[in-house]
Amino acid sequence: xxxxxxxxxxxxxxxxxxxxxxxxxxxxxxxxxxxxxxxxxxxxxxxxxxxxxxxxxxxxxxxxxxxxxxxxxxxxxxxxxxxxxxxxxxxxxxxxxxxxxxxxxxxxxxxxxxxxxxxxxxxxxxxxxxxxxxxxxxxxxxxxxxxxxxxxxxxxxxxxxxxxxxxxxxxxxxxxxxxxxxxxxxxxxxxxxxxxxxxxxxxxxxxxxxxxxxxxxxxxxxxxxxxxxxxxxxxxxxxxxxxxxxxxxxxxxxxxxxxxxxxxxxxxxxxxxxxxxxxxxxxxxxxxxxxxxxxxxxxxxxxxxxxxxxxxxxxxxxxxxxxxxxxxxxxxxxxxxxxxxxxxxxxxxxxxxxxxxxxxxxxxxx
Amino acid sequence: xxxxxxxxxxxxxxxxxxxxxxxxxxxxxxxxxxxxxxxxxxxxxxxxxxxxxxxxxxxxxxxxxxxxxxxxxxxxxxxxxxxxxxxxxxxxxxxxxxxxxxxxxxxxxxxxxxxxxxxxxxxxxxxxxxxxxxxxxxxxxxxxxxxxxxxxxxxxxxxxxxxxxxxxxxxxxxxxxxxxxxxxxxxxxxxxxxxxxxxxxxxxxxxxxxxxxxxxxxxxxxxxxxxxxxxxxxxxxxxxxxxxxxxxxxxxxxxxxxxxxxxxxxxxxxxxxxxxxxxxxxxxxxxxxxxxxxxxxxxxxxxxxxxxxxxxxxxxxxxxxxxxxxxxxxxxxxxxxxxxxxxxxxxxxxxxxxxxxxxxxxxxxxxxxxxxxxxxxxxxxxxxxxxxxxxxxxxxxxxxxxxxxxxxxxxxxxxxxxxxxxxxxxxxxxxxxxxxxxxxxxxxxxxxxxxxxxxxxxxxxxxxxxxxxxxxxxxxxxxxxxxxxxxxxxxxxxxxxxxxxxxxxxxxxxxxxxxxxx
Numbered sequence: 001x002x003x004x005x006x007x008x009x010x011x012x013x014x015x016x017x018x019x020x021x022x023x024x025x026x027x028x029x030x031x032x033x034x035x036x037x038x039x040x041x042x043x044x045x046x047x048x049x050x051x052x053x054x055x056x057x058x059x060x061x062x063x064x065x066x067x068x069x070x071x072x073x074x075x076x077x078x079x080x081x082x083x084x085x086x087x088x089x090x091x092x093x094x095x096x097x098x099x100x101x102x103x104x105x106x107x108x109x110x111x112x113x114x115x116x117x118x119x120x121x122x123x124x125x126x127x128x129x130x131x132x133x134x135x136x137x138x139x140x141x142x143x144x145x146x147x148x149x150x151x152x153x154x155x156x157x158x159x160x161x162x163x164x165x166x167x168x169x170x171x172x173x174x175x176x177x178x179x180x181x182x183x184x185x186x187x188x189x190x191x192x193x194x195x196x197x198x199x200x201x202x203x204x205x206x207x208x209x210x211x212x213x214x215x216x217x218x219x220x221x222x223x224x225x226x227x228x229x230x231x232x233x234x235x236x237x238x239x240x241x242x243x244x245x246x247x248x249x250x251x252x253x254x255x256x257x258x259x260x261x262x263x264x265x266x267x268x269x270x271x272x273x274x275x276x277x278x279x280x281x282x283x284x285x286x287x288x289x290x291x292x293x294x295x296x297x298x299x300x301x302x303x304x305x306x307x308x309x310x311x312x313x314x315x316x317x318x319x320x321x322x323x324x325x326x327x328x329x330x331x332x333x334x335x336x337x338x339x340x341x342x343x344x345x346x347x348x349x350x351x352x353x354x355x356x357x358x359x360x361x362x363x364x365x366x
Numbered sequence: 367x368x369x370x371x372x373x374x375x376x377x378x379x380x381x382x383x384x385x386x387x388x389x390x391x392x393x394x395x396x397x398x399x400x401x402x403x404x405x406x407x408x409x410x411x412x413x414x415x416x417x418x419x420x421x422x423x424x425x426x427x428x429x430x431x432x433x434x435x436x437x438x439x440x441x442x443x444x445x446x447x448x449x450x451x452x453x454x455x456x457x458x459x460x461x462x463x464x465x466x467x468x469x470x471x472x473x474x475x476x477x478x479x480x481x482x483x484x485x486x487x488x489x490x491x492x493x494x495x496x497x498x499x500x501x502x503x504x505x506x507x508x509x510x511x512x513x514x515x516x517x518x519x520x521x522x523x524x525x526x527x528x529x530x531x532x533x534x535x536x537x538x539x540x541x542x543x544x545x546x547x548x549x550x551x552x553x554x555x556x557x558x559x560x561x562x563x564x565x566x567x568x569x570x571x572x573x574x575x576x577x578x579x580x581x582x583x584x585x586x587x588x589x590x591x592x593x594x595x596x597x598x599x600x601x602x603x604x605x606x607x608x609x610x611x612x613x614x615x616x617x618x619x620x621x622x623x624x625x626x627x628x629x630x631x632x633x634x635x636x637x638x639x640x641x642x643x644x645x646x647x648x649x650x651x652x653x654x655x656x657x658x659x660x661x662x663x664x665x666x667x668x669x670x671x672x673x674x675x676x677x678x679x680x681x682x683x684x685x686x687x688x689x690x691x692x693x694x695x696x697x698x699x700x701x702x703x704x705x706x707x708x709x710x711x712x713x714x715x716x717x718x719x720x721x722x723x724x725x726x727x728x729x730x731x732x733x734x735x736x737x738x739x740x741x742x743x744x745x746x747x748x749x750x751x752x753x754x755x756x757x758x759x760x761x762x763x764x765x766x767x768x769x770x771x772x773x774x775x776x777x778x779x780x781x782x783x784x785x786x787x788x789x790x791x792x793x794x795x796x797x798x799x800x801x802x803x804x805x806x807x808x809x810x811x812x813x814x815x816x817x818x819x820x821x822x823x824x825x826x827x828x829x830x831x832x833x834x835x836x837x838x839x840x841x842x843x844x845x846x847x848x849x850x851x852x853x854x855x856x857x858x859x860x861x862x863x864x865x866x867x868x869x870x871x872x873x874x875x876x877x878x879x880x881x882x883x884x
Contacts, residue, residue, distance in 0.1 A: 050744045056822045102779060
């Protein structure tokens, strides 16, 4: 009986792994499945907020990962964005390695250093940040960093591969005196790699055969439409009552990036806002490199005095095919008047895939 | 006999993976025809409520929705009037508890692109029946008489039931249907849940309670039993959150007010997409019958038969694989190259005669988490995680929940592996470090046992050979940061963050949703 059960398990295990390997590709960027490129759209080391990154290998073999931080903060952070005050678009890259099924983590402001004598977690020691197999040296980010992290699965030579072994999560934690411990969490977005990956430094996300992408799509495409369900600006939370408010912060990260020439992706995002009366309002904004903004800054189309209802559904899409595709994440702060409030992050829903390719160009290796 | 079944099932899985329609699995980032909110809760004694947001993403057509609110609040065996929600400040059970599984259903209509939102404790009604004295109670704005949408669409006939009682925990499932309540293949539903713990209405009169057992009021720590944690209000001064308070007078030196902080967390509803492409009997996409010539009965049709049994995933009955050219699917030997036979055929099914109508649930759920008791390196607070699991198979017809054995494989940052298992019937929410033991610190989910800060857990419902139900699961995780004086079992919650689980793979066994007759 025991032997039979063992055989059963062995059969199932073997076949399940086949199923996992052979499963057909998914069409779009996903927040719930592993992929070969993992996008963390919102990484902050600013004010009282710091970011904890979790990254895992879901396979039974060693995985090499090449990651890029991109600083999207403005040259003069205290001034509004303008022609003379563009995002820095400063990238820093590093390599890490994850063993079989290994989860790892790091705090963005401190990175990760070798710590062979790091204390393990015990019943009496819960401060054990560096315990575990060392994944590789990860640079710390300076205070004021506001931007993104992108991690790409590569082989031992550094060439991009379609292993689809990576998943990740982000926790934005406040350590301020009034909000210590307030945290919001979202899943990293994963881009599934396809068999057509030619392992060069030009990563083609969706689209057909072009000069830049002679083999067509090497990874799944970025979404055609991104959906945001939000509170109107100025509407209260029905549970907290009239003295409450909900603010919505949207982060947008273009899919196209050229790390070789330091050319940021640019996208004009079109917003179509529908209220509970089924009335439609529209607006647009231009995002270069990376942007994190409160939706109240998008003219008045999100304002409750304009929309007249508490809840809104917004469809967001690149204005033209010449624009970069984009992905994003949203964070809400629910607060009672006069109190710091509490944050909750959500991944965005998406519909369809872009018909044109978004291209990530990696810097040339050694 | 069973071994044979498993071999067949395994081979069918290979077949599924290699041939047939390219079919995604559950999804929490794309609109779908079936939505599940795995955890909704109400408890007025601690200010907890759940805001549900639901939207029709279709840009032109209204959508009828049939929703099932399932009450899974465990009740006291000795006194069924008491619940077993140990976080509640209401009197609750201290003895053995029984699971409960009661569903109530309701219907609503969403006009094109329309977003709505309601509190689980309140529900939502037609605005005409909403008393003027209750202006804050949400109601459907487009009643069809006073107001209709620009295209003449409205919400007439919609009525969302509130949770049947306070101290409620359970889940909500919504299904796209037509105006006769027949399930249809419209992947237009999306939703989010926000669970919010709000301050007490009168901050000046915050009551002190034992943090690990909020039903116990107290004045000093010594009045709380050892496992019930310190005597605490949860209140802090708004100008200095490190300063605890019971009344505003305690905050005088900070010129502030005493309040219990708001704590919000949210997750996306998990969706199951209906299969919307016409298929030949072998599962290949088609436009006309001509595309299916020589394949099975040669018909090109949508797989959804629109009956009250929803087939989620699984394999197509009668479909096999060629004995040598394994990548080629077949129904008969003649579908295979010369001298090959069609083998490992998917068994016929009375419940799902044409195979899957909706995407299947995931074979494995992936959860990356802090190991319980680890200190968050940013805030310094200890972290614990609760996991909520709901079976993918739902029997709303007979109210007949199935028991699924759930296997957990835990990997720490040293690549070391631990495993355990537990049964789940209908709905289960547990602290990770209570899955395998009642002594949390000895659990394979605790940081003290693993030695590292984070872990990765693979969660799998064990498949049984019962064609009337599957054994996959849907879940959501909630991470708590705990204040001073907390234990792993009794977290004095400072903040909560929820997140959706990742998923991997699919399986040949079908999951089913049985709806009551129209």
